[in-house]
Amino acid sequence: MNFRIDAVLPASPTSIWPVFFDLGRVAALIPGCENVEELIPLASYSAVMNQKIGPFKMSVPTQIAVDRIEEPSHVTLRASGRDKFTGTTLAVLLSVDLEAAAQGGTRLEINSEIQIAGRLASLGFPVVKKKSEQLFAEFEKRLRAELELV
């Protein structure tokens, strides 16, 4: 599943950039994302994704690795995890691009590839897809609200 956010924000890239590196702040924007820990600064983090999909409650211990950083314009990160109970695996590739807009402010582009695999995906993909869309929509809503404060 691919998701994308495009936005033009009034603040400059350098003022928006710190938001994406305050992981506690970003995690709070992701519904169900808890227990964020920094393992290696700017490189490796862990978190737990708690979600309820249909009748299933999932708790996915997730490893987050930062693949590439170009301050203050680009970051790529990967997240992966597996729920022991449902055998569901989660793999996310997320890229964030910030670019100074010609008319002022910042053009924000977030691209996300999310792969959910395992029994849940095989048996209830439409439900999983819908839930993923809801989660991403909620994330986008919260992120926009957060960035407006910058």
Added chain:
Amino acid sequence: MDASKELHAGAEARSDYLEKVTGDARFASDIVVPGMLQGRILRSTVPHAKIRGIDASGALAMPGVVAVLTGKDLQGINSHWGLYLKDRPIIAIDRVRYVGEPVAAVAAIDEFAAEEALDAIVVDYEQLPFVVDAEEAMKPGAPLLHEDQVTQKDFYFRGEAKPVAGTNVFQHYEYAHGNVDAAFSKAARVFEDRFTFPMVFHYAMEPHVVVADYREDSLELWSCAQAPTAVQKVCAQLFGIPLTKIRVHSPYVGGGFGGKASVKIDPLVAALSRKAGRPVRVCLSINESMLTCRRLSAVIDLKTAVDDAGNLTAKSVRVVMNGGAYADTGPAVAIKSAIRAIGPYRFPHLKLEARAVYTNTVPGAAFRSIGGPQAVWATESQMDIIAAALARDPVEFRLANMVEKGEIVRPDLRPLDVDLKGALRSAVAAMDKVSANGPGKCQRGIAVAATDPGILPIAGAIVRLKIDGSVIVLANSVEIGQGVRGALRIVAADALNQPLHLVTVGEPDTEFAPYDWGTGASRSTVVVGLAVQYACADIERQVRDMAAQVLGGQPAQYALVPGGVKGPSGETGLRDLLHRFYGIDSGEFIGVGRVTPNSGQAGFGLAPLFWETAAGICETELDEETGEVRLTNYVSAADVGRVINRKAAEGQDEGAAIQGLGHALYEQYLYEDGQPINASLIDYHVPTLDESPQQMVTLLLESGDGPGPGGARGMGEGGILPVAPAIANALAAGYGVRIRDLPLTPERVWLALREVEKERKK
């Protein structure tokens, strides 16, 4: 064979009917071997990934778990197998290529313990880019599934795949005669159309099941496989065991349709038994069978030219098939799809091209009339498009362009050996009669097909005539529900002139029955039936010789009669004859029959051995509010040469048509994000009795000139072919809706209807 009616009066040729309804029939899943464990399979959850590691320690620590097989256990044996390309590991080694690929297998004391243990195995994947669509997989830069393509020549089918190095194309087939480009430029009209056919599931009632007992220097299997000798051959190659030490039993199989053809899970179960050191039974769920194999989907581009008089002059066929993660028999399917797209028509100029392509999906495999439904869907839809554009009646247009019996479709193939025009006319007449009795508000559509079964003339049978007149037939033709044991029983009873109730057909067993290529391609009644006939002729010769020696006279003066032999001095019982010959009250006659390329008066070397043809006419109703199509009446006609067992033959033809109805209206695998999202009985729909036609007529025409026993020709596959295009043609004729993609779901039909409405309003 008319005399057989009296001889067999009151006897049912198929003993499996009673065994199945009473629960006495023995299937592979019923087999219990002392010390047997139960196996379950952990499958890849991701479409394409490297395996960084597998931690099975948690599973091995669980109570009841005896062994866990992973790719690391394949050291010391040949790890990869295949029918055309040696591309498939027994179990994933360092990479997975589709969701559902076996990654680990657990053997435990029962299925519950094995299933529980699967959850305790942790696989560490490094995900790779994946591709699901065949045309996408052909593009430069597409994820490559197999870096090396090792072909096997003349291994299972004759010939060799032609992969394109450095790409996902594992088969590229081309053929041409005449000059299509010149013909297109001279043509009065040229029609170009693209059709698509989705991946569909075989949906046998019995999922894949194998019991394997691997010993130090031998292997014994009870398998649902349709080709036990192929299982034997592949396992011998993998495990380095002599063929004579690999024994494959074939109990009743609960439907195959090609999904159990060649080899499927046998090597994996054998490897698990090898690891566990004990016999292991693995019985998949239907959901798992859906992840084991399926029909190849296809995109078919047709370009067809006609002259001023409406004669077909040239045709170009371009097929791209989605072969999934492993080639299996896909290379043969691709070739057949191109050939079968010709149709039973005359083309002075012809060009065929087919590619089969690896993708990160369930492996494609043989399925009832390989490549046929895909090809016929395209060709017969286009025939109606052309007929409509030329304002010709679709039946008359087909008849005008159809080859006659004895005329060639392609110079290198046997001339058409049936009167398909006659079959089509018979079908039309039958439908006229059905319609006269019906509601009369339906739309009619037709389609025909001529396919060249890929039959290798290699078969054998042993027949034993006992002292008491009872007979046993030993052959490796697998009873997959098609009634082959019943057909062979009739053939043996007729050939030996013995009552049907005294003839038994044994369970196939490679240790005792002779080599046979496999059960499929409408071949068993013809080639194995002939082998049985030849074996019976061998017995008859022995009986005559013995009678002449014991009773006097010449061998030619003797003939078999029920329970004995009749000669110049009257009838003598078999018991008396054998007693007098051996000096004790014992003995038997054993006949061996072989079918080879040299068999048959005309020679069996020329392909196809026979043409399998079909004519289908449907009448459909459409709910214009919902787009739901209903098949109201259906007539299927085919020249089968000679009917051996009418009830079973009609069942085969009707079953094929209903399977074709599923392809036409309901069935398709759906993929999202590399995940097959409807691979379960809840989400994948096949026709129910409610959705079957109200009236169905099967015409089995008997020209008596086929190559098989009594002039029989193979059948059982042809009936699936015309259904989808006939229904689509009915929709086009009745509502102006031309749909080029299957299945004809209500949503697709409804949207097409709205498009037609919009066009009309313009």
